[in-house]
Amino acid sequence: MDSQVISLAERVRQIKPSPTLAVDAKAKAMKAAGADILNFSVGEPDFDTPSHVCDAAKEAIDSRFTRYTPVPGILELRKAIVDRFAADHGWQYEPEQVQVSCGGKHGLYNMCQALFGPGDEVLVPAPYWVSYPPMIQLAGATPVAVPLAEESNFDLDPAILDRYVSDRTRGIIINSPSNPTGSVFSGATLAAIGKLALERGWVVISDDIYDTIVYGDEPLPHILDVDPRLKDQTVILNGVSKSFAMTGWRIGYSVGPKHIIGAMNKIQSQSTSNPSSIAQKAALAAVRGPQDFPVMMKEAFLPRRDRIVEALTAIAGVSCVVPKGAFYVFPNFAAYYGKSFKGKVIDGSVAMADYLLEEAQLATVPGAAFGADAFVRFSFATSMEIIEAGMRRLREALAGLS
Ligand code: PMP
């Protein structure tokens, strides 16, 4: 008998591969083939993991800490996370309220699987991080994008929320500072979201993965500080990927009500089991140890942010909100849509990002991937030299459109 093409599950047909990782892979392949690519695509710190963290991993290997650990992670690490939350925010949690997972992404995936199902709707402020809608869809639920306006610095206008809420709404994902905008939700916005969440019994997912990268002196508002009554219905996502330049180690953590974390542990026990024992020891050194590394990174990112924003806003027709946190800028290139290069019309962010990659060897991520087609995302977690060279190429590339 001839071999058959095996059909795939319906759920996989609904989603696409992560566009951020896809652009990064394409840029790296072009670079390996000899192209002079300047990579502004994937969001990861351009710093090495600090030595004391690497040493802890070496020690874990040398002492043969190489077996299964408890599914939610080693108790020491969960305790360290609880202690860090208490020290940094004054929040009181118990280790049973913490799950350590294979990266922050996996924590969010577990959360969606544990919380949402068919018929449920989840509010996702847009521009959103690329993986929120697919993760909600993989749980069988429906993401509902709530638009954020560039004119309001991508803060959410609570007055419009009503239009997107239904009796199927089960929760909302907050990401402040945001990937891709770098914007921060104000205390007033968080209070308004919190009020609705309390009234309607929503779960609040607070993705705090960029909370160590906040520019300026103003404290970062957090929904749990704005309204502590939300603690029983909020799950916090964080991790060491961004704060300790540990993207490859794959350690993230979720903190929230015991029954939600318990449900997530069931899913983790039937899927990945514990995250890597060695990476957990490394993360322990990061969370327990000195906290000067994220501060050093933030100080290094600040002049890069200032320079890239200055260069972008100096280009005719380009507008750009100044990011208050994270390491992304999200300039608006809509003024260039409709123009062409060699007969090819730039009809949106995908065509623009393709044009920049093919003609200027600049790797960026199209705003469409974040639910905002007017924009293109640049990560400035790269050197000042690359920023300078990249902005020169961008100016020339945009000027080359007619
Ligand atoms: N949330 C946001 C907003 C992110 O940008 C990332 C980065 N990948 C994550 C979560 C997950 O991080 P990781 O899986 O690398 O720990």
Ligand code: GLU
């Ligand atoms: N969060 C990063 C980004 O947006 C890493 C890639 C990913 O996990 O999607 O570029």
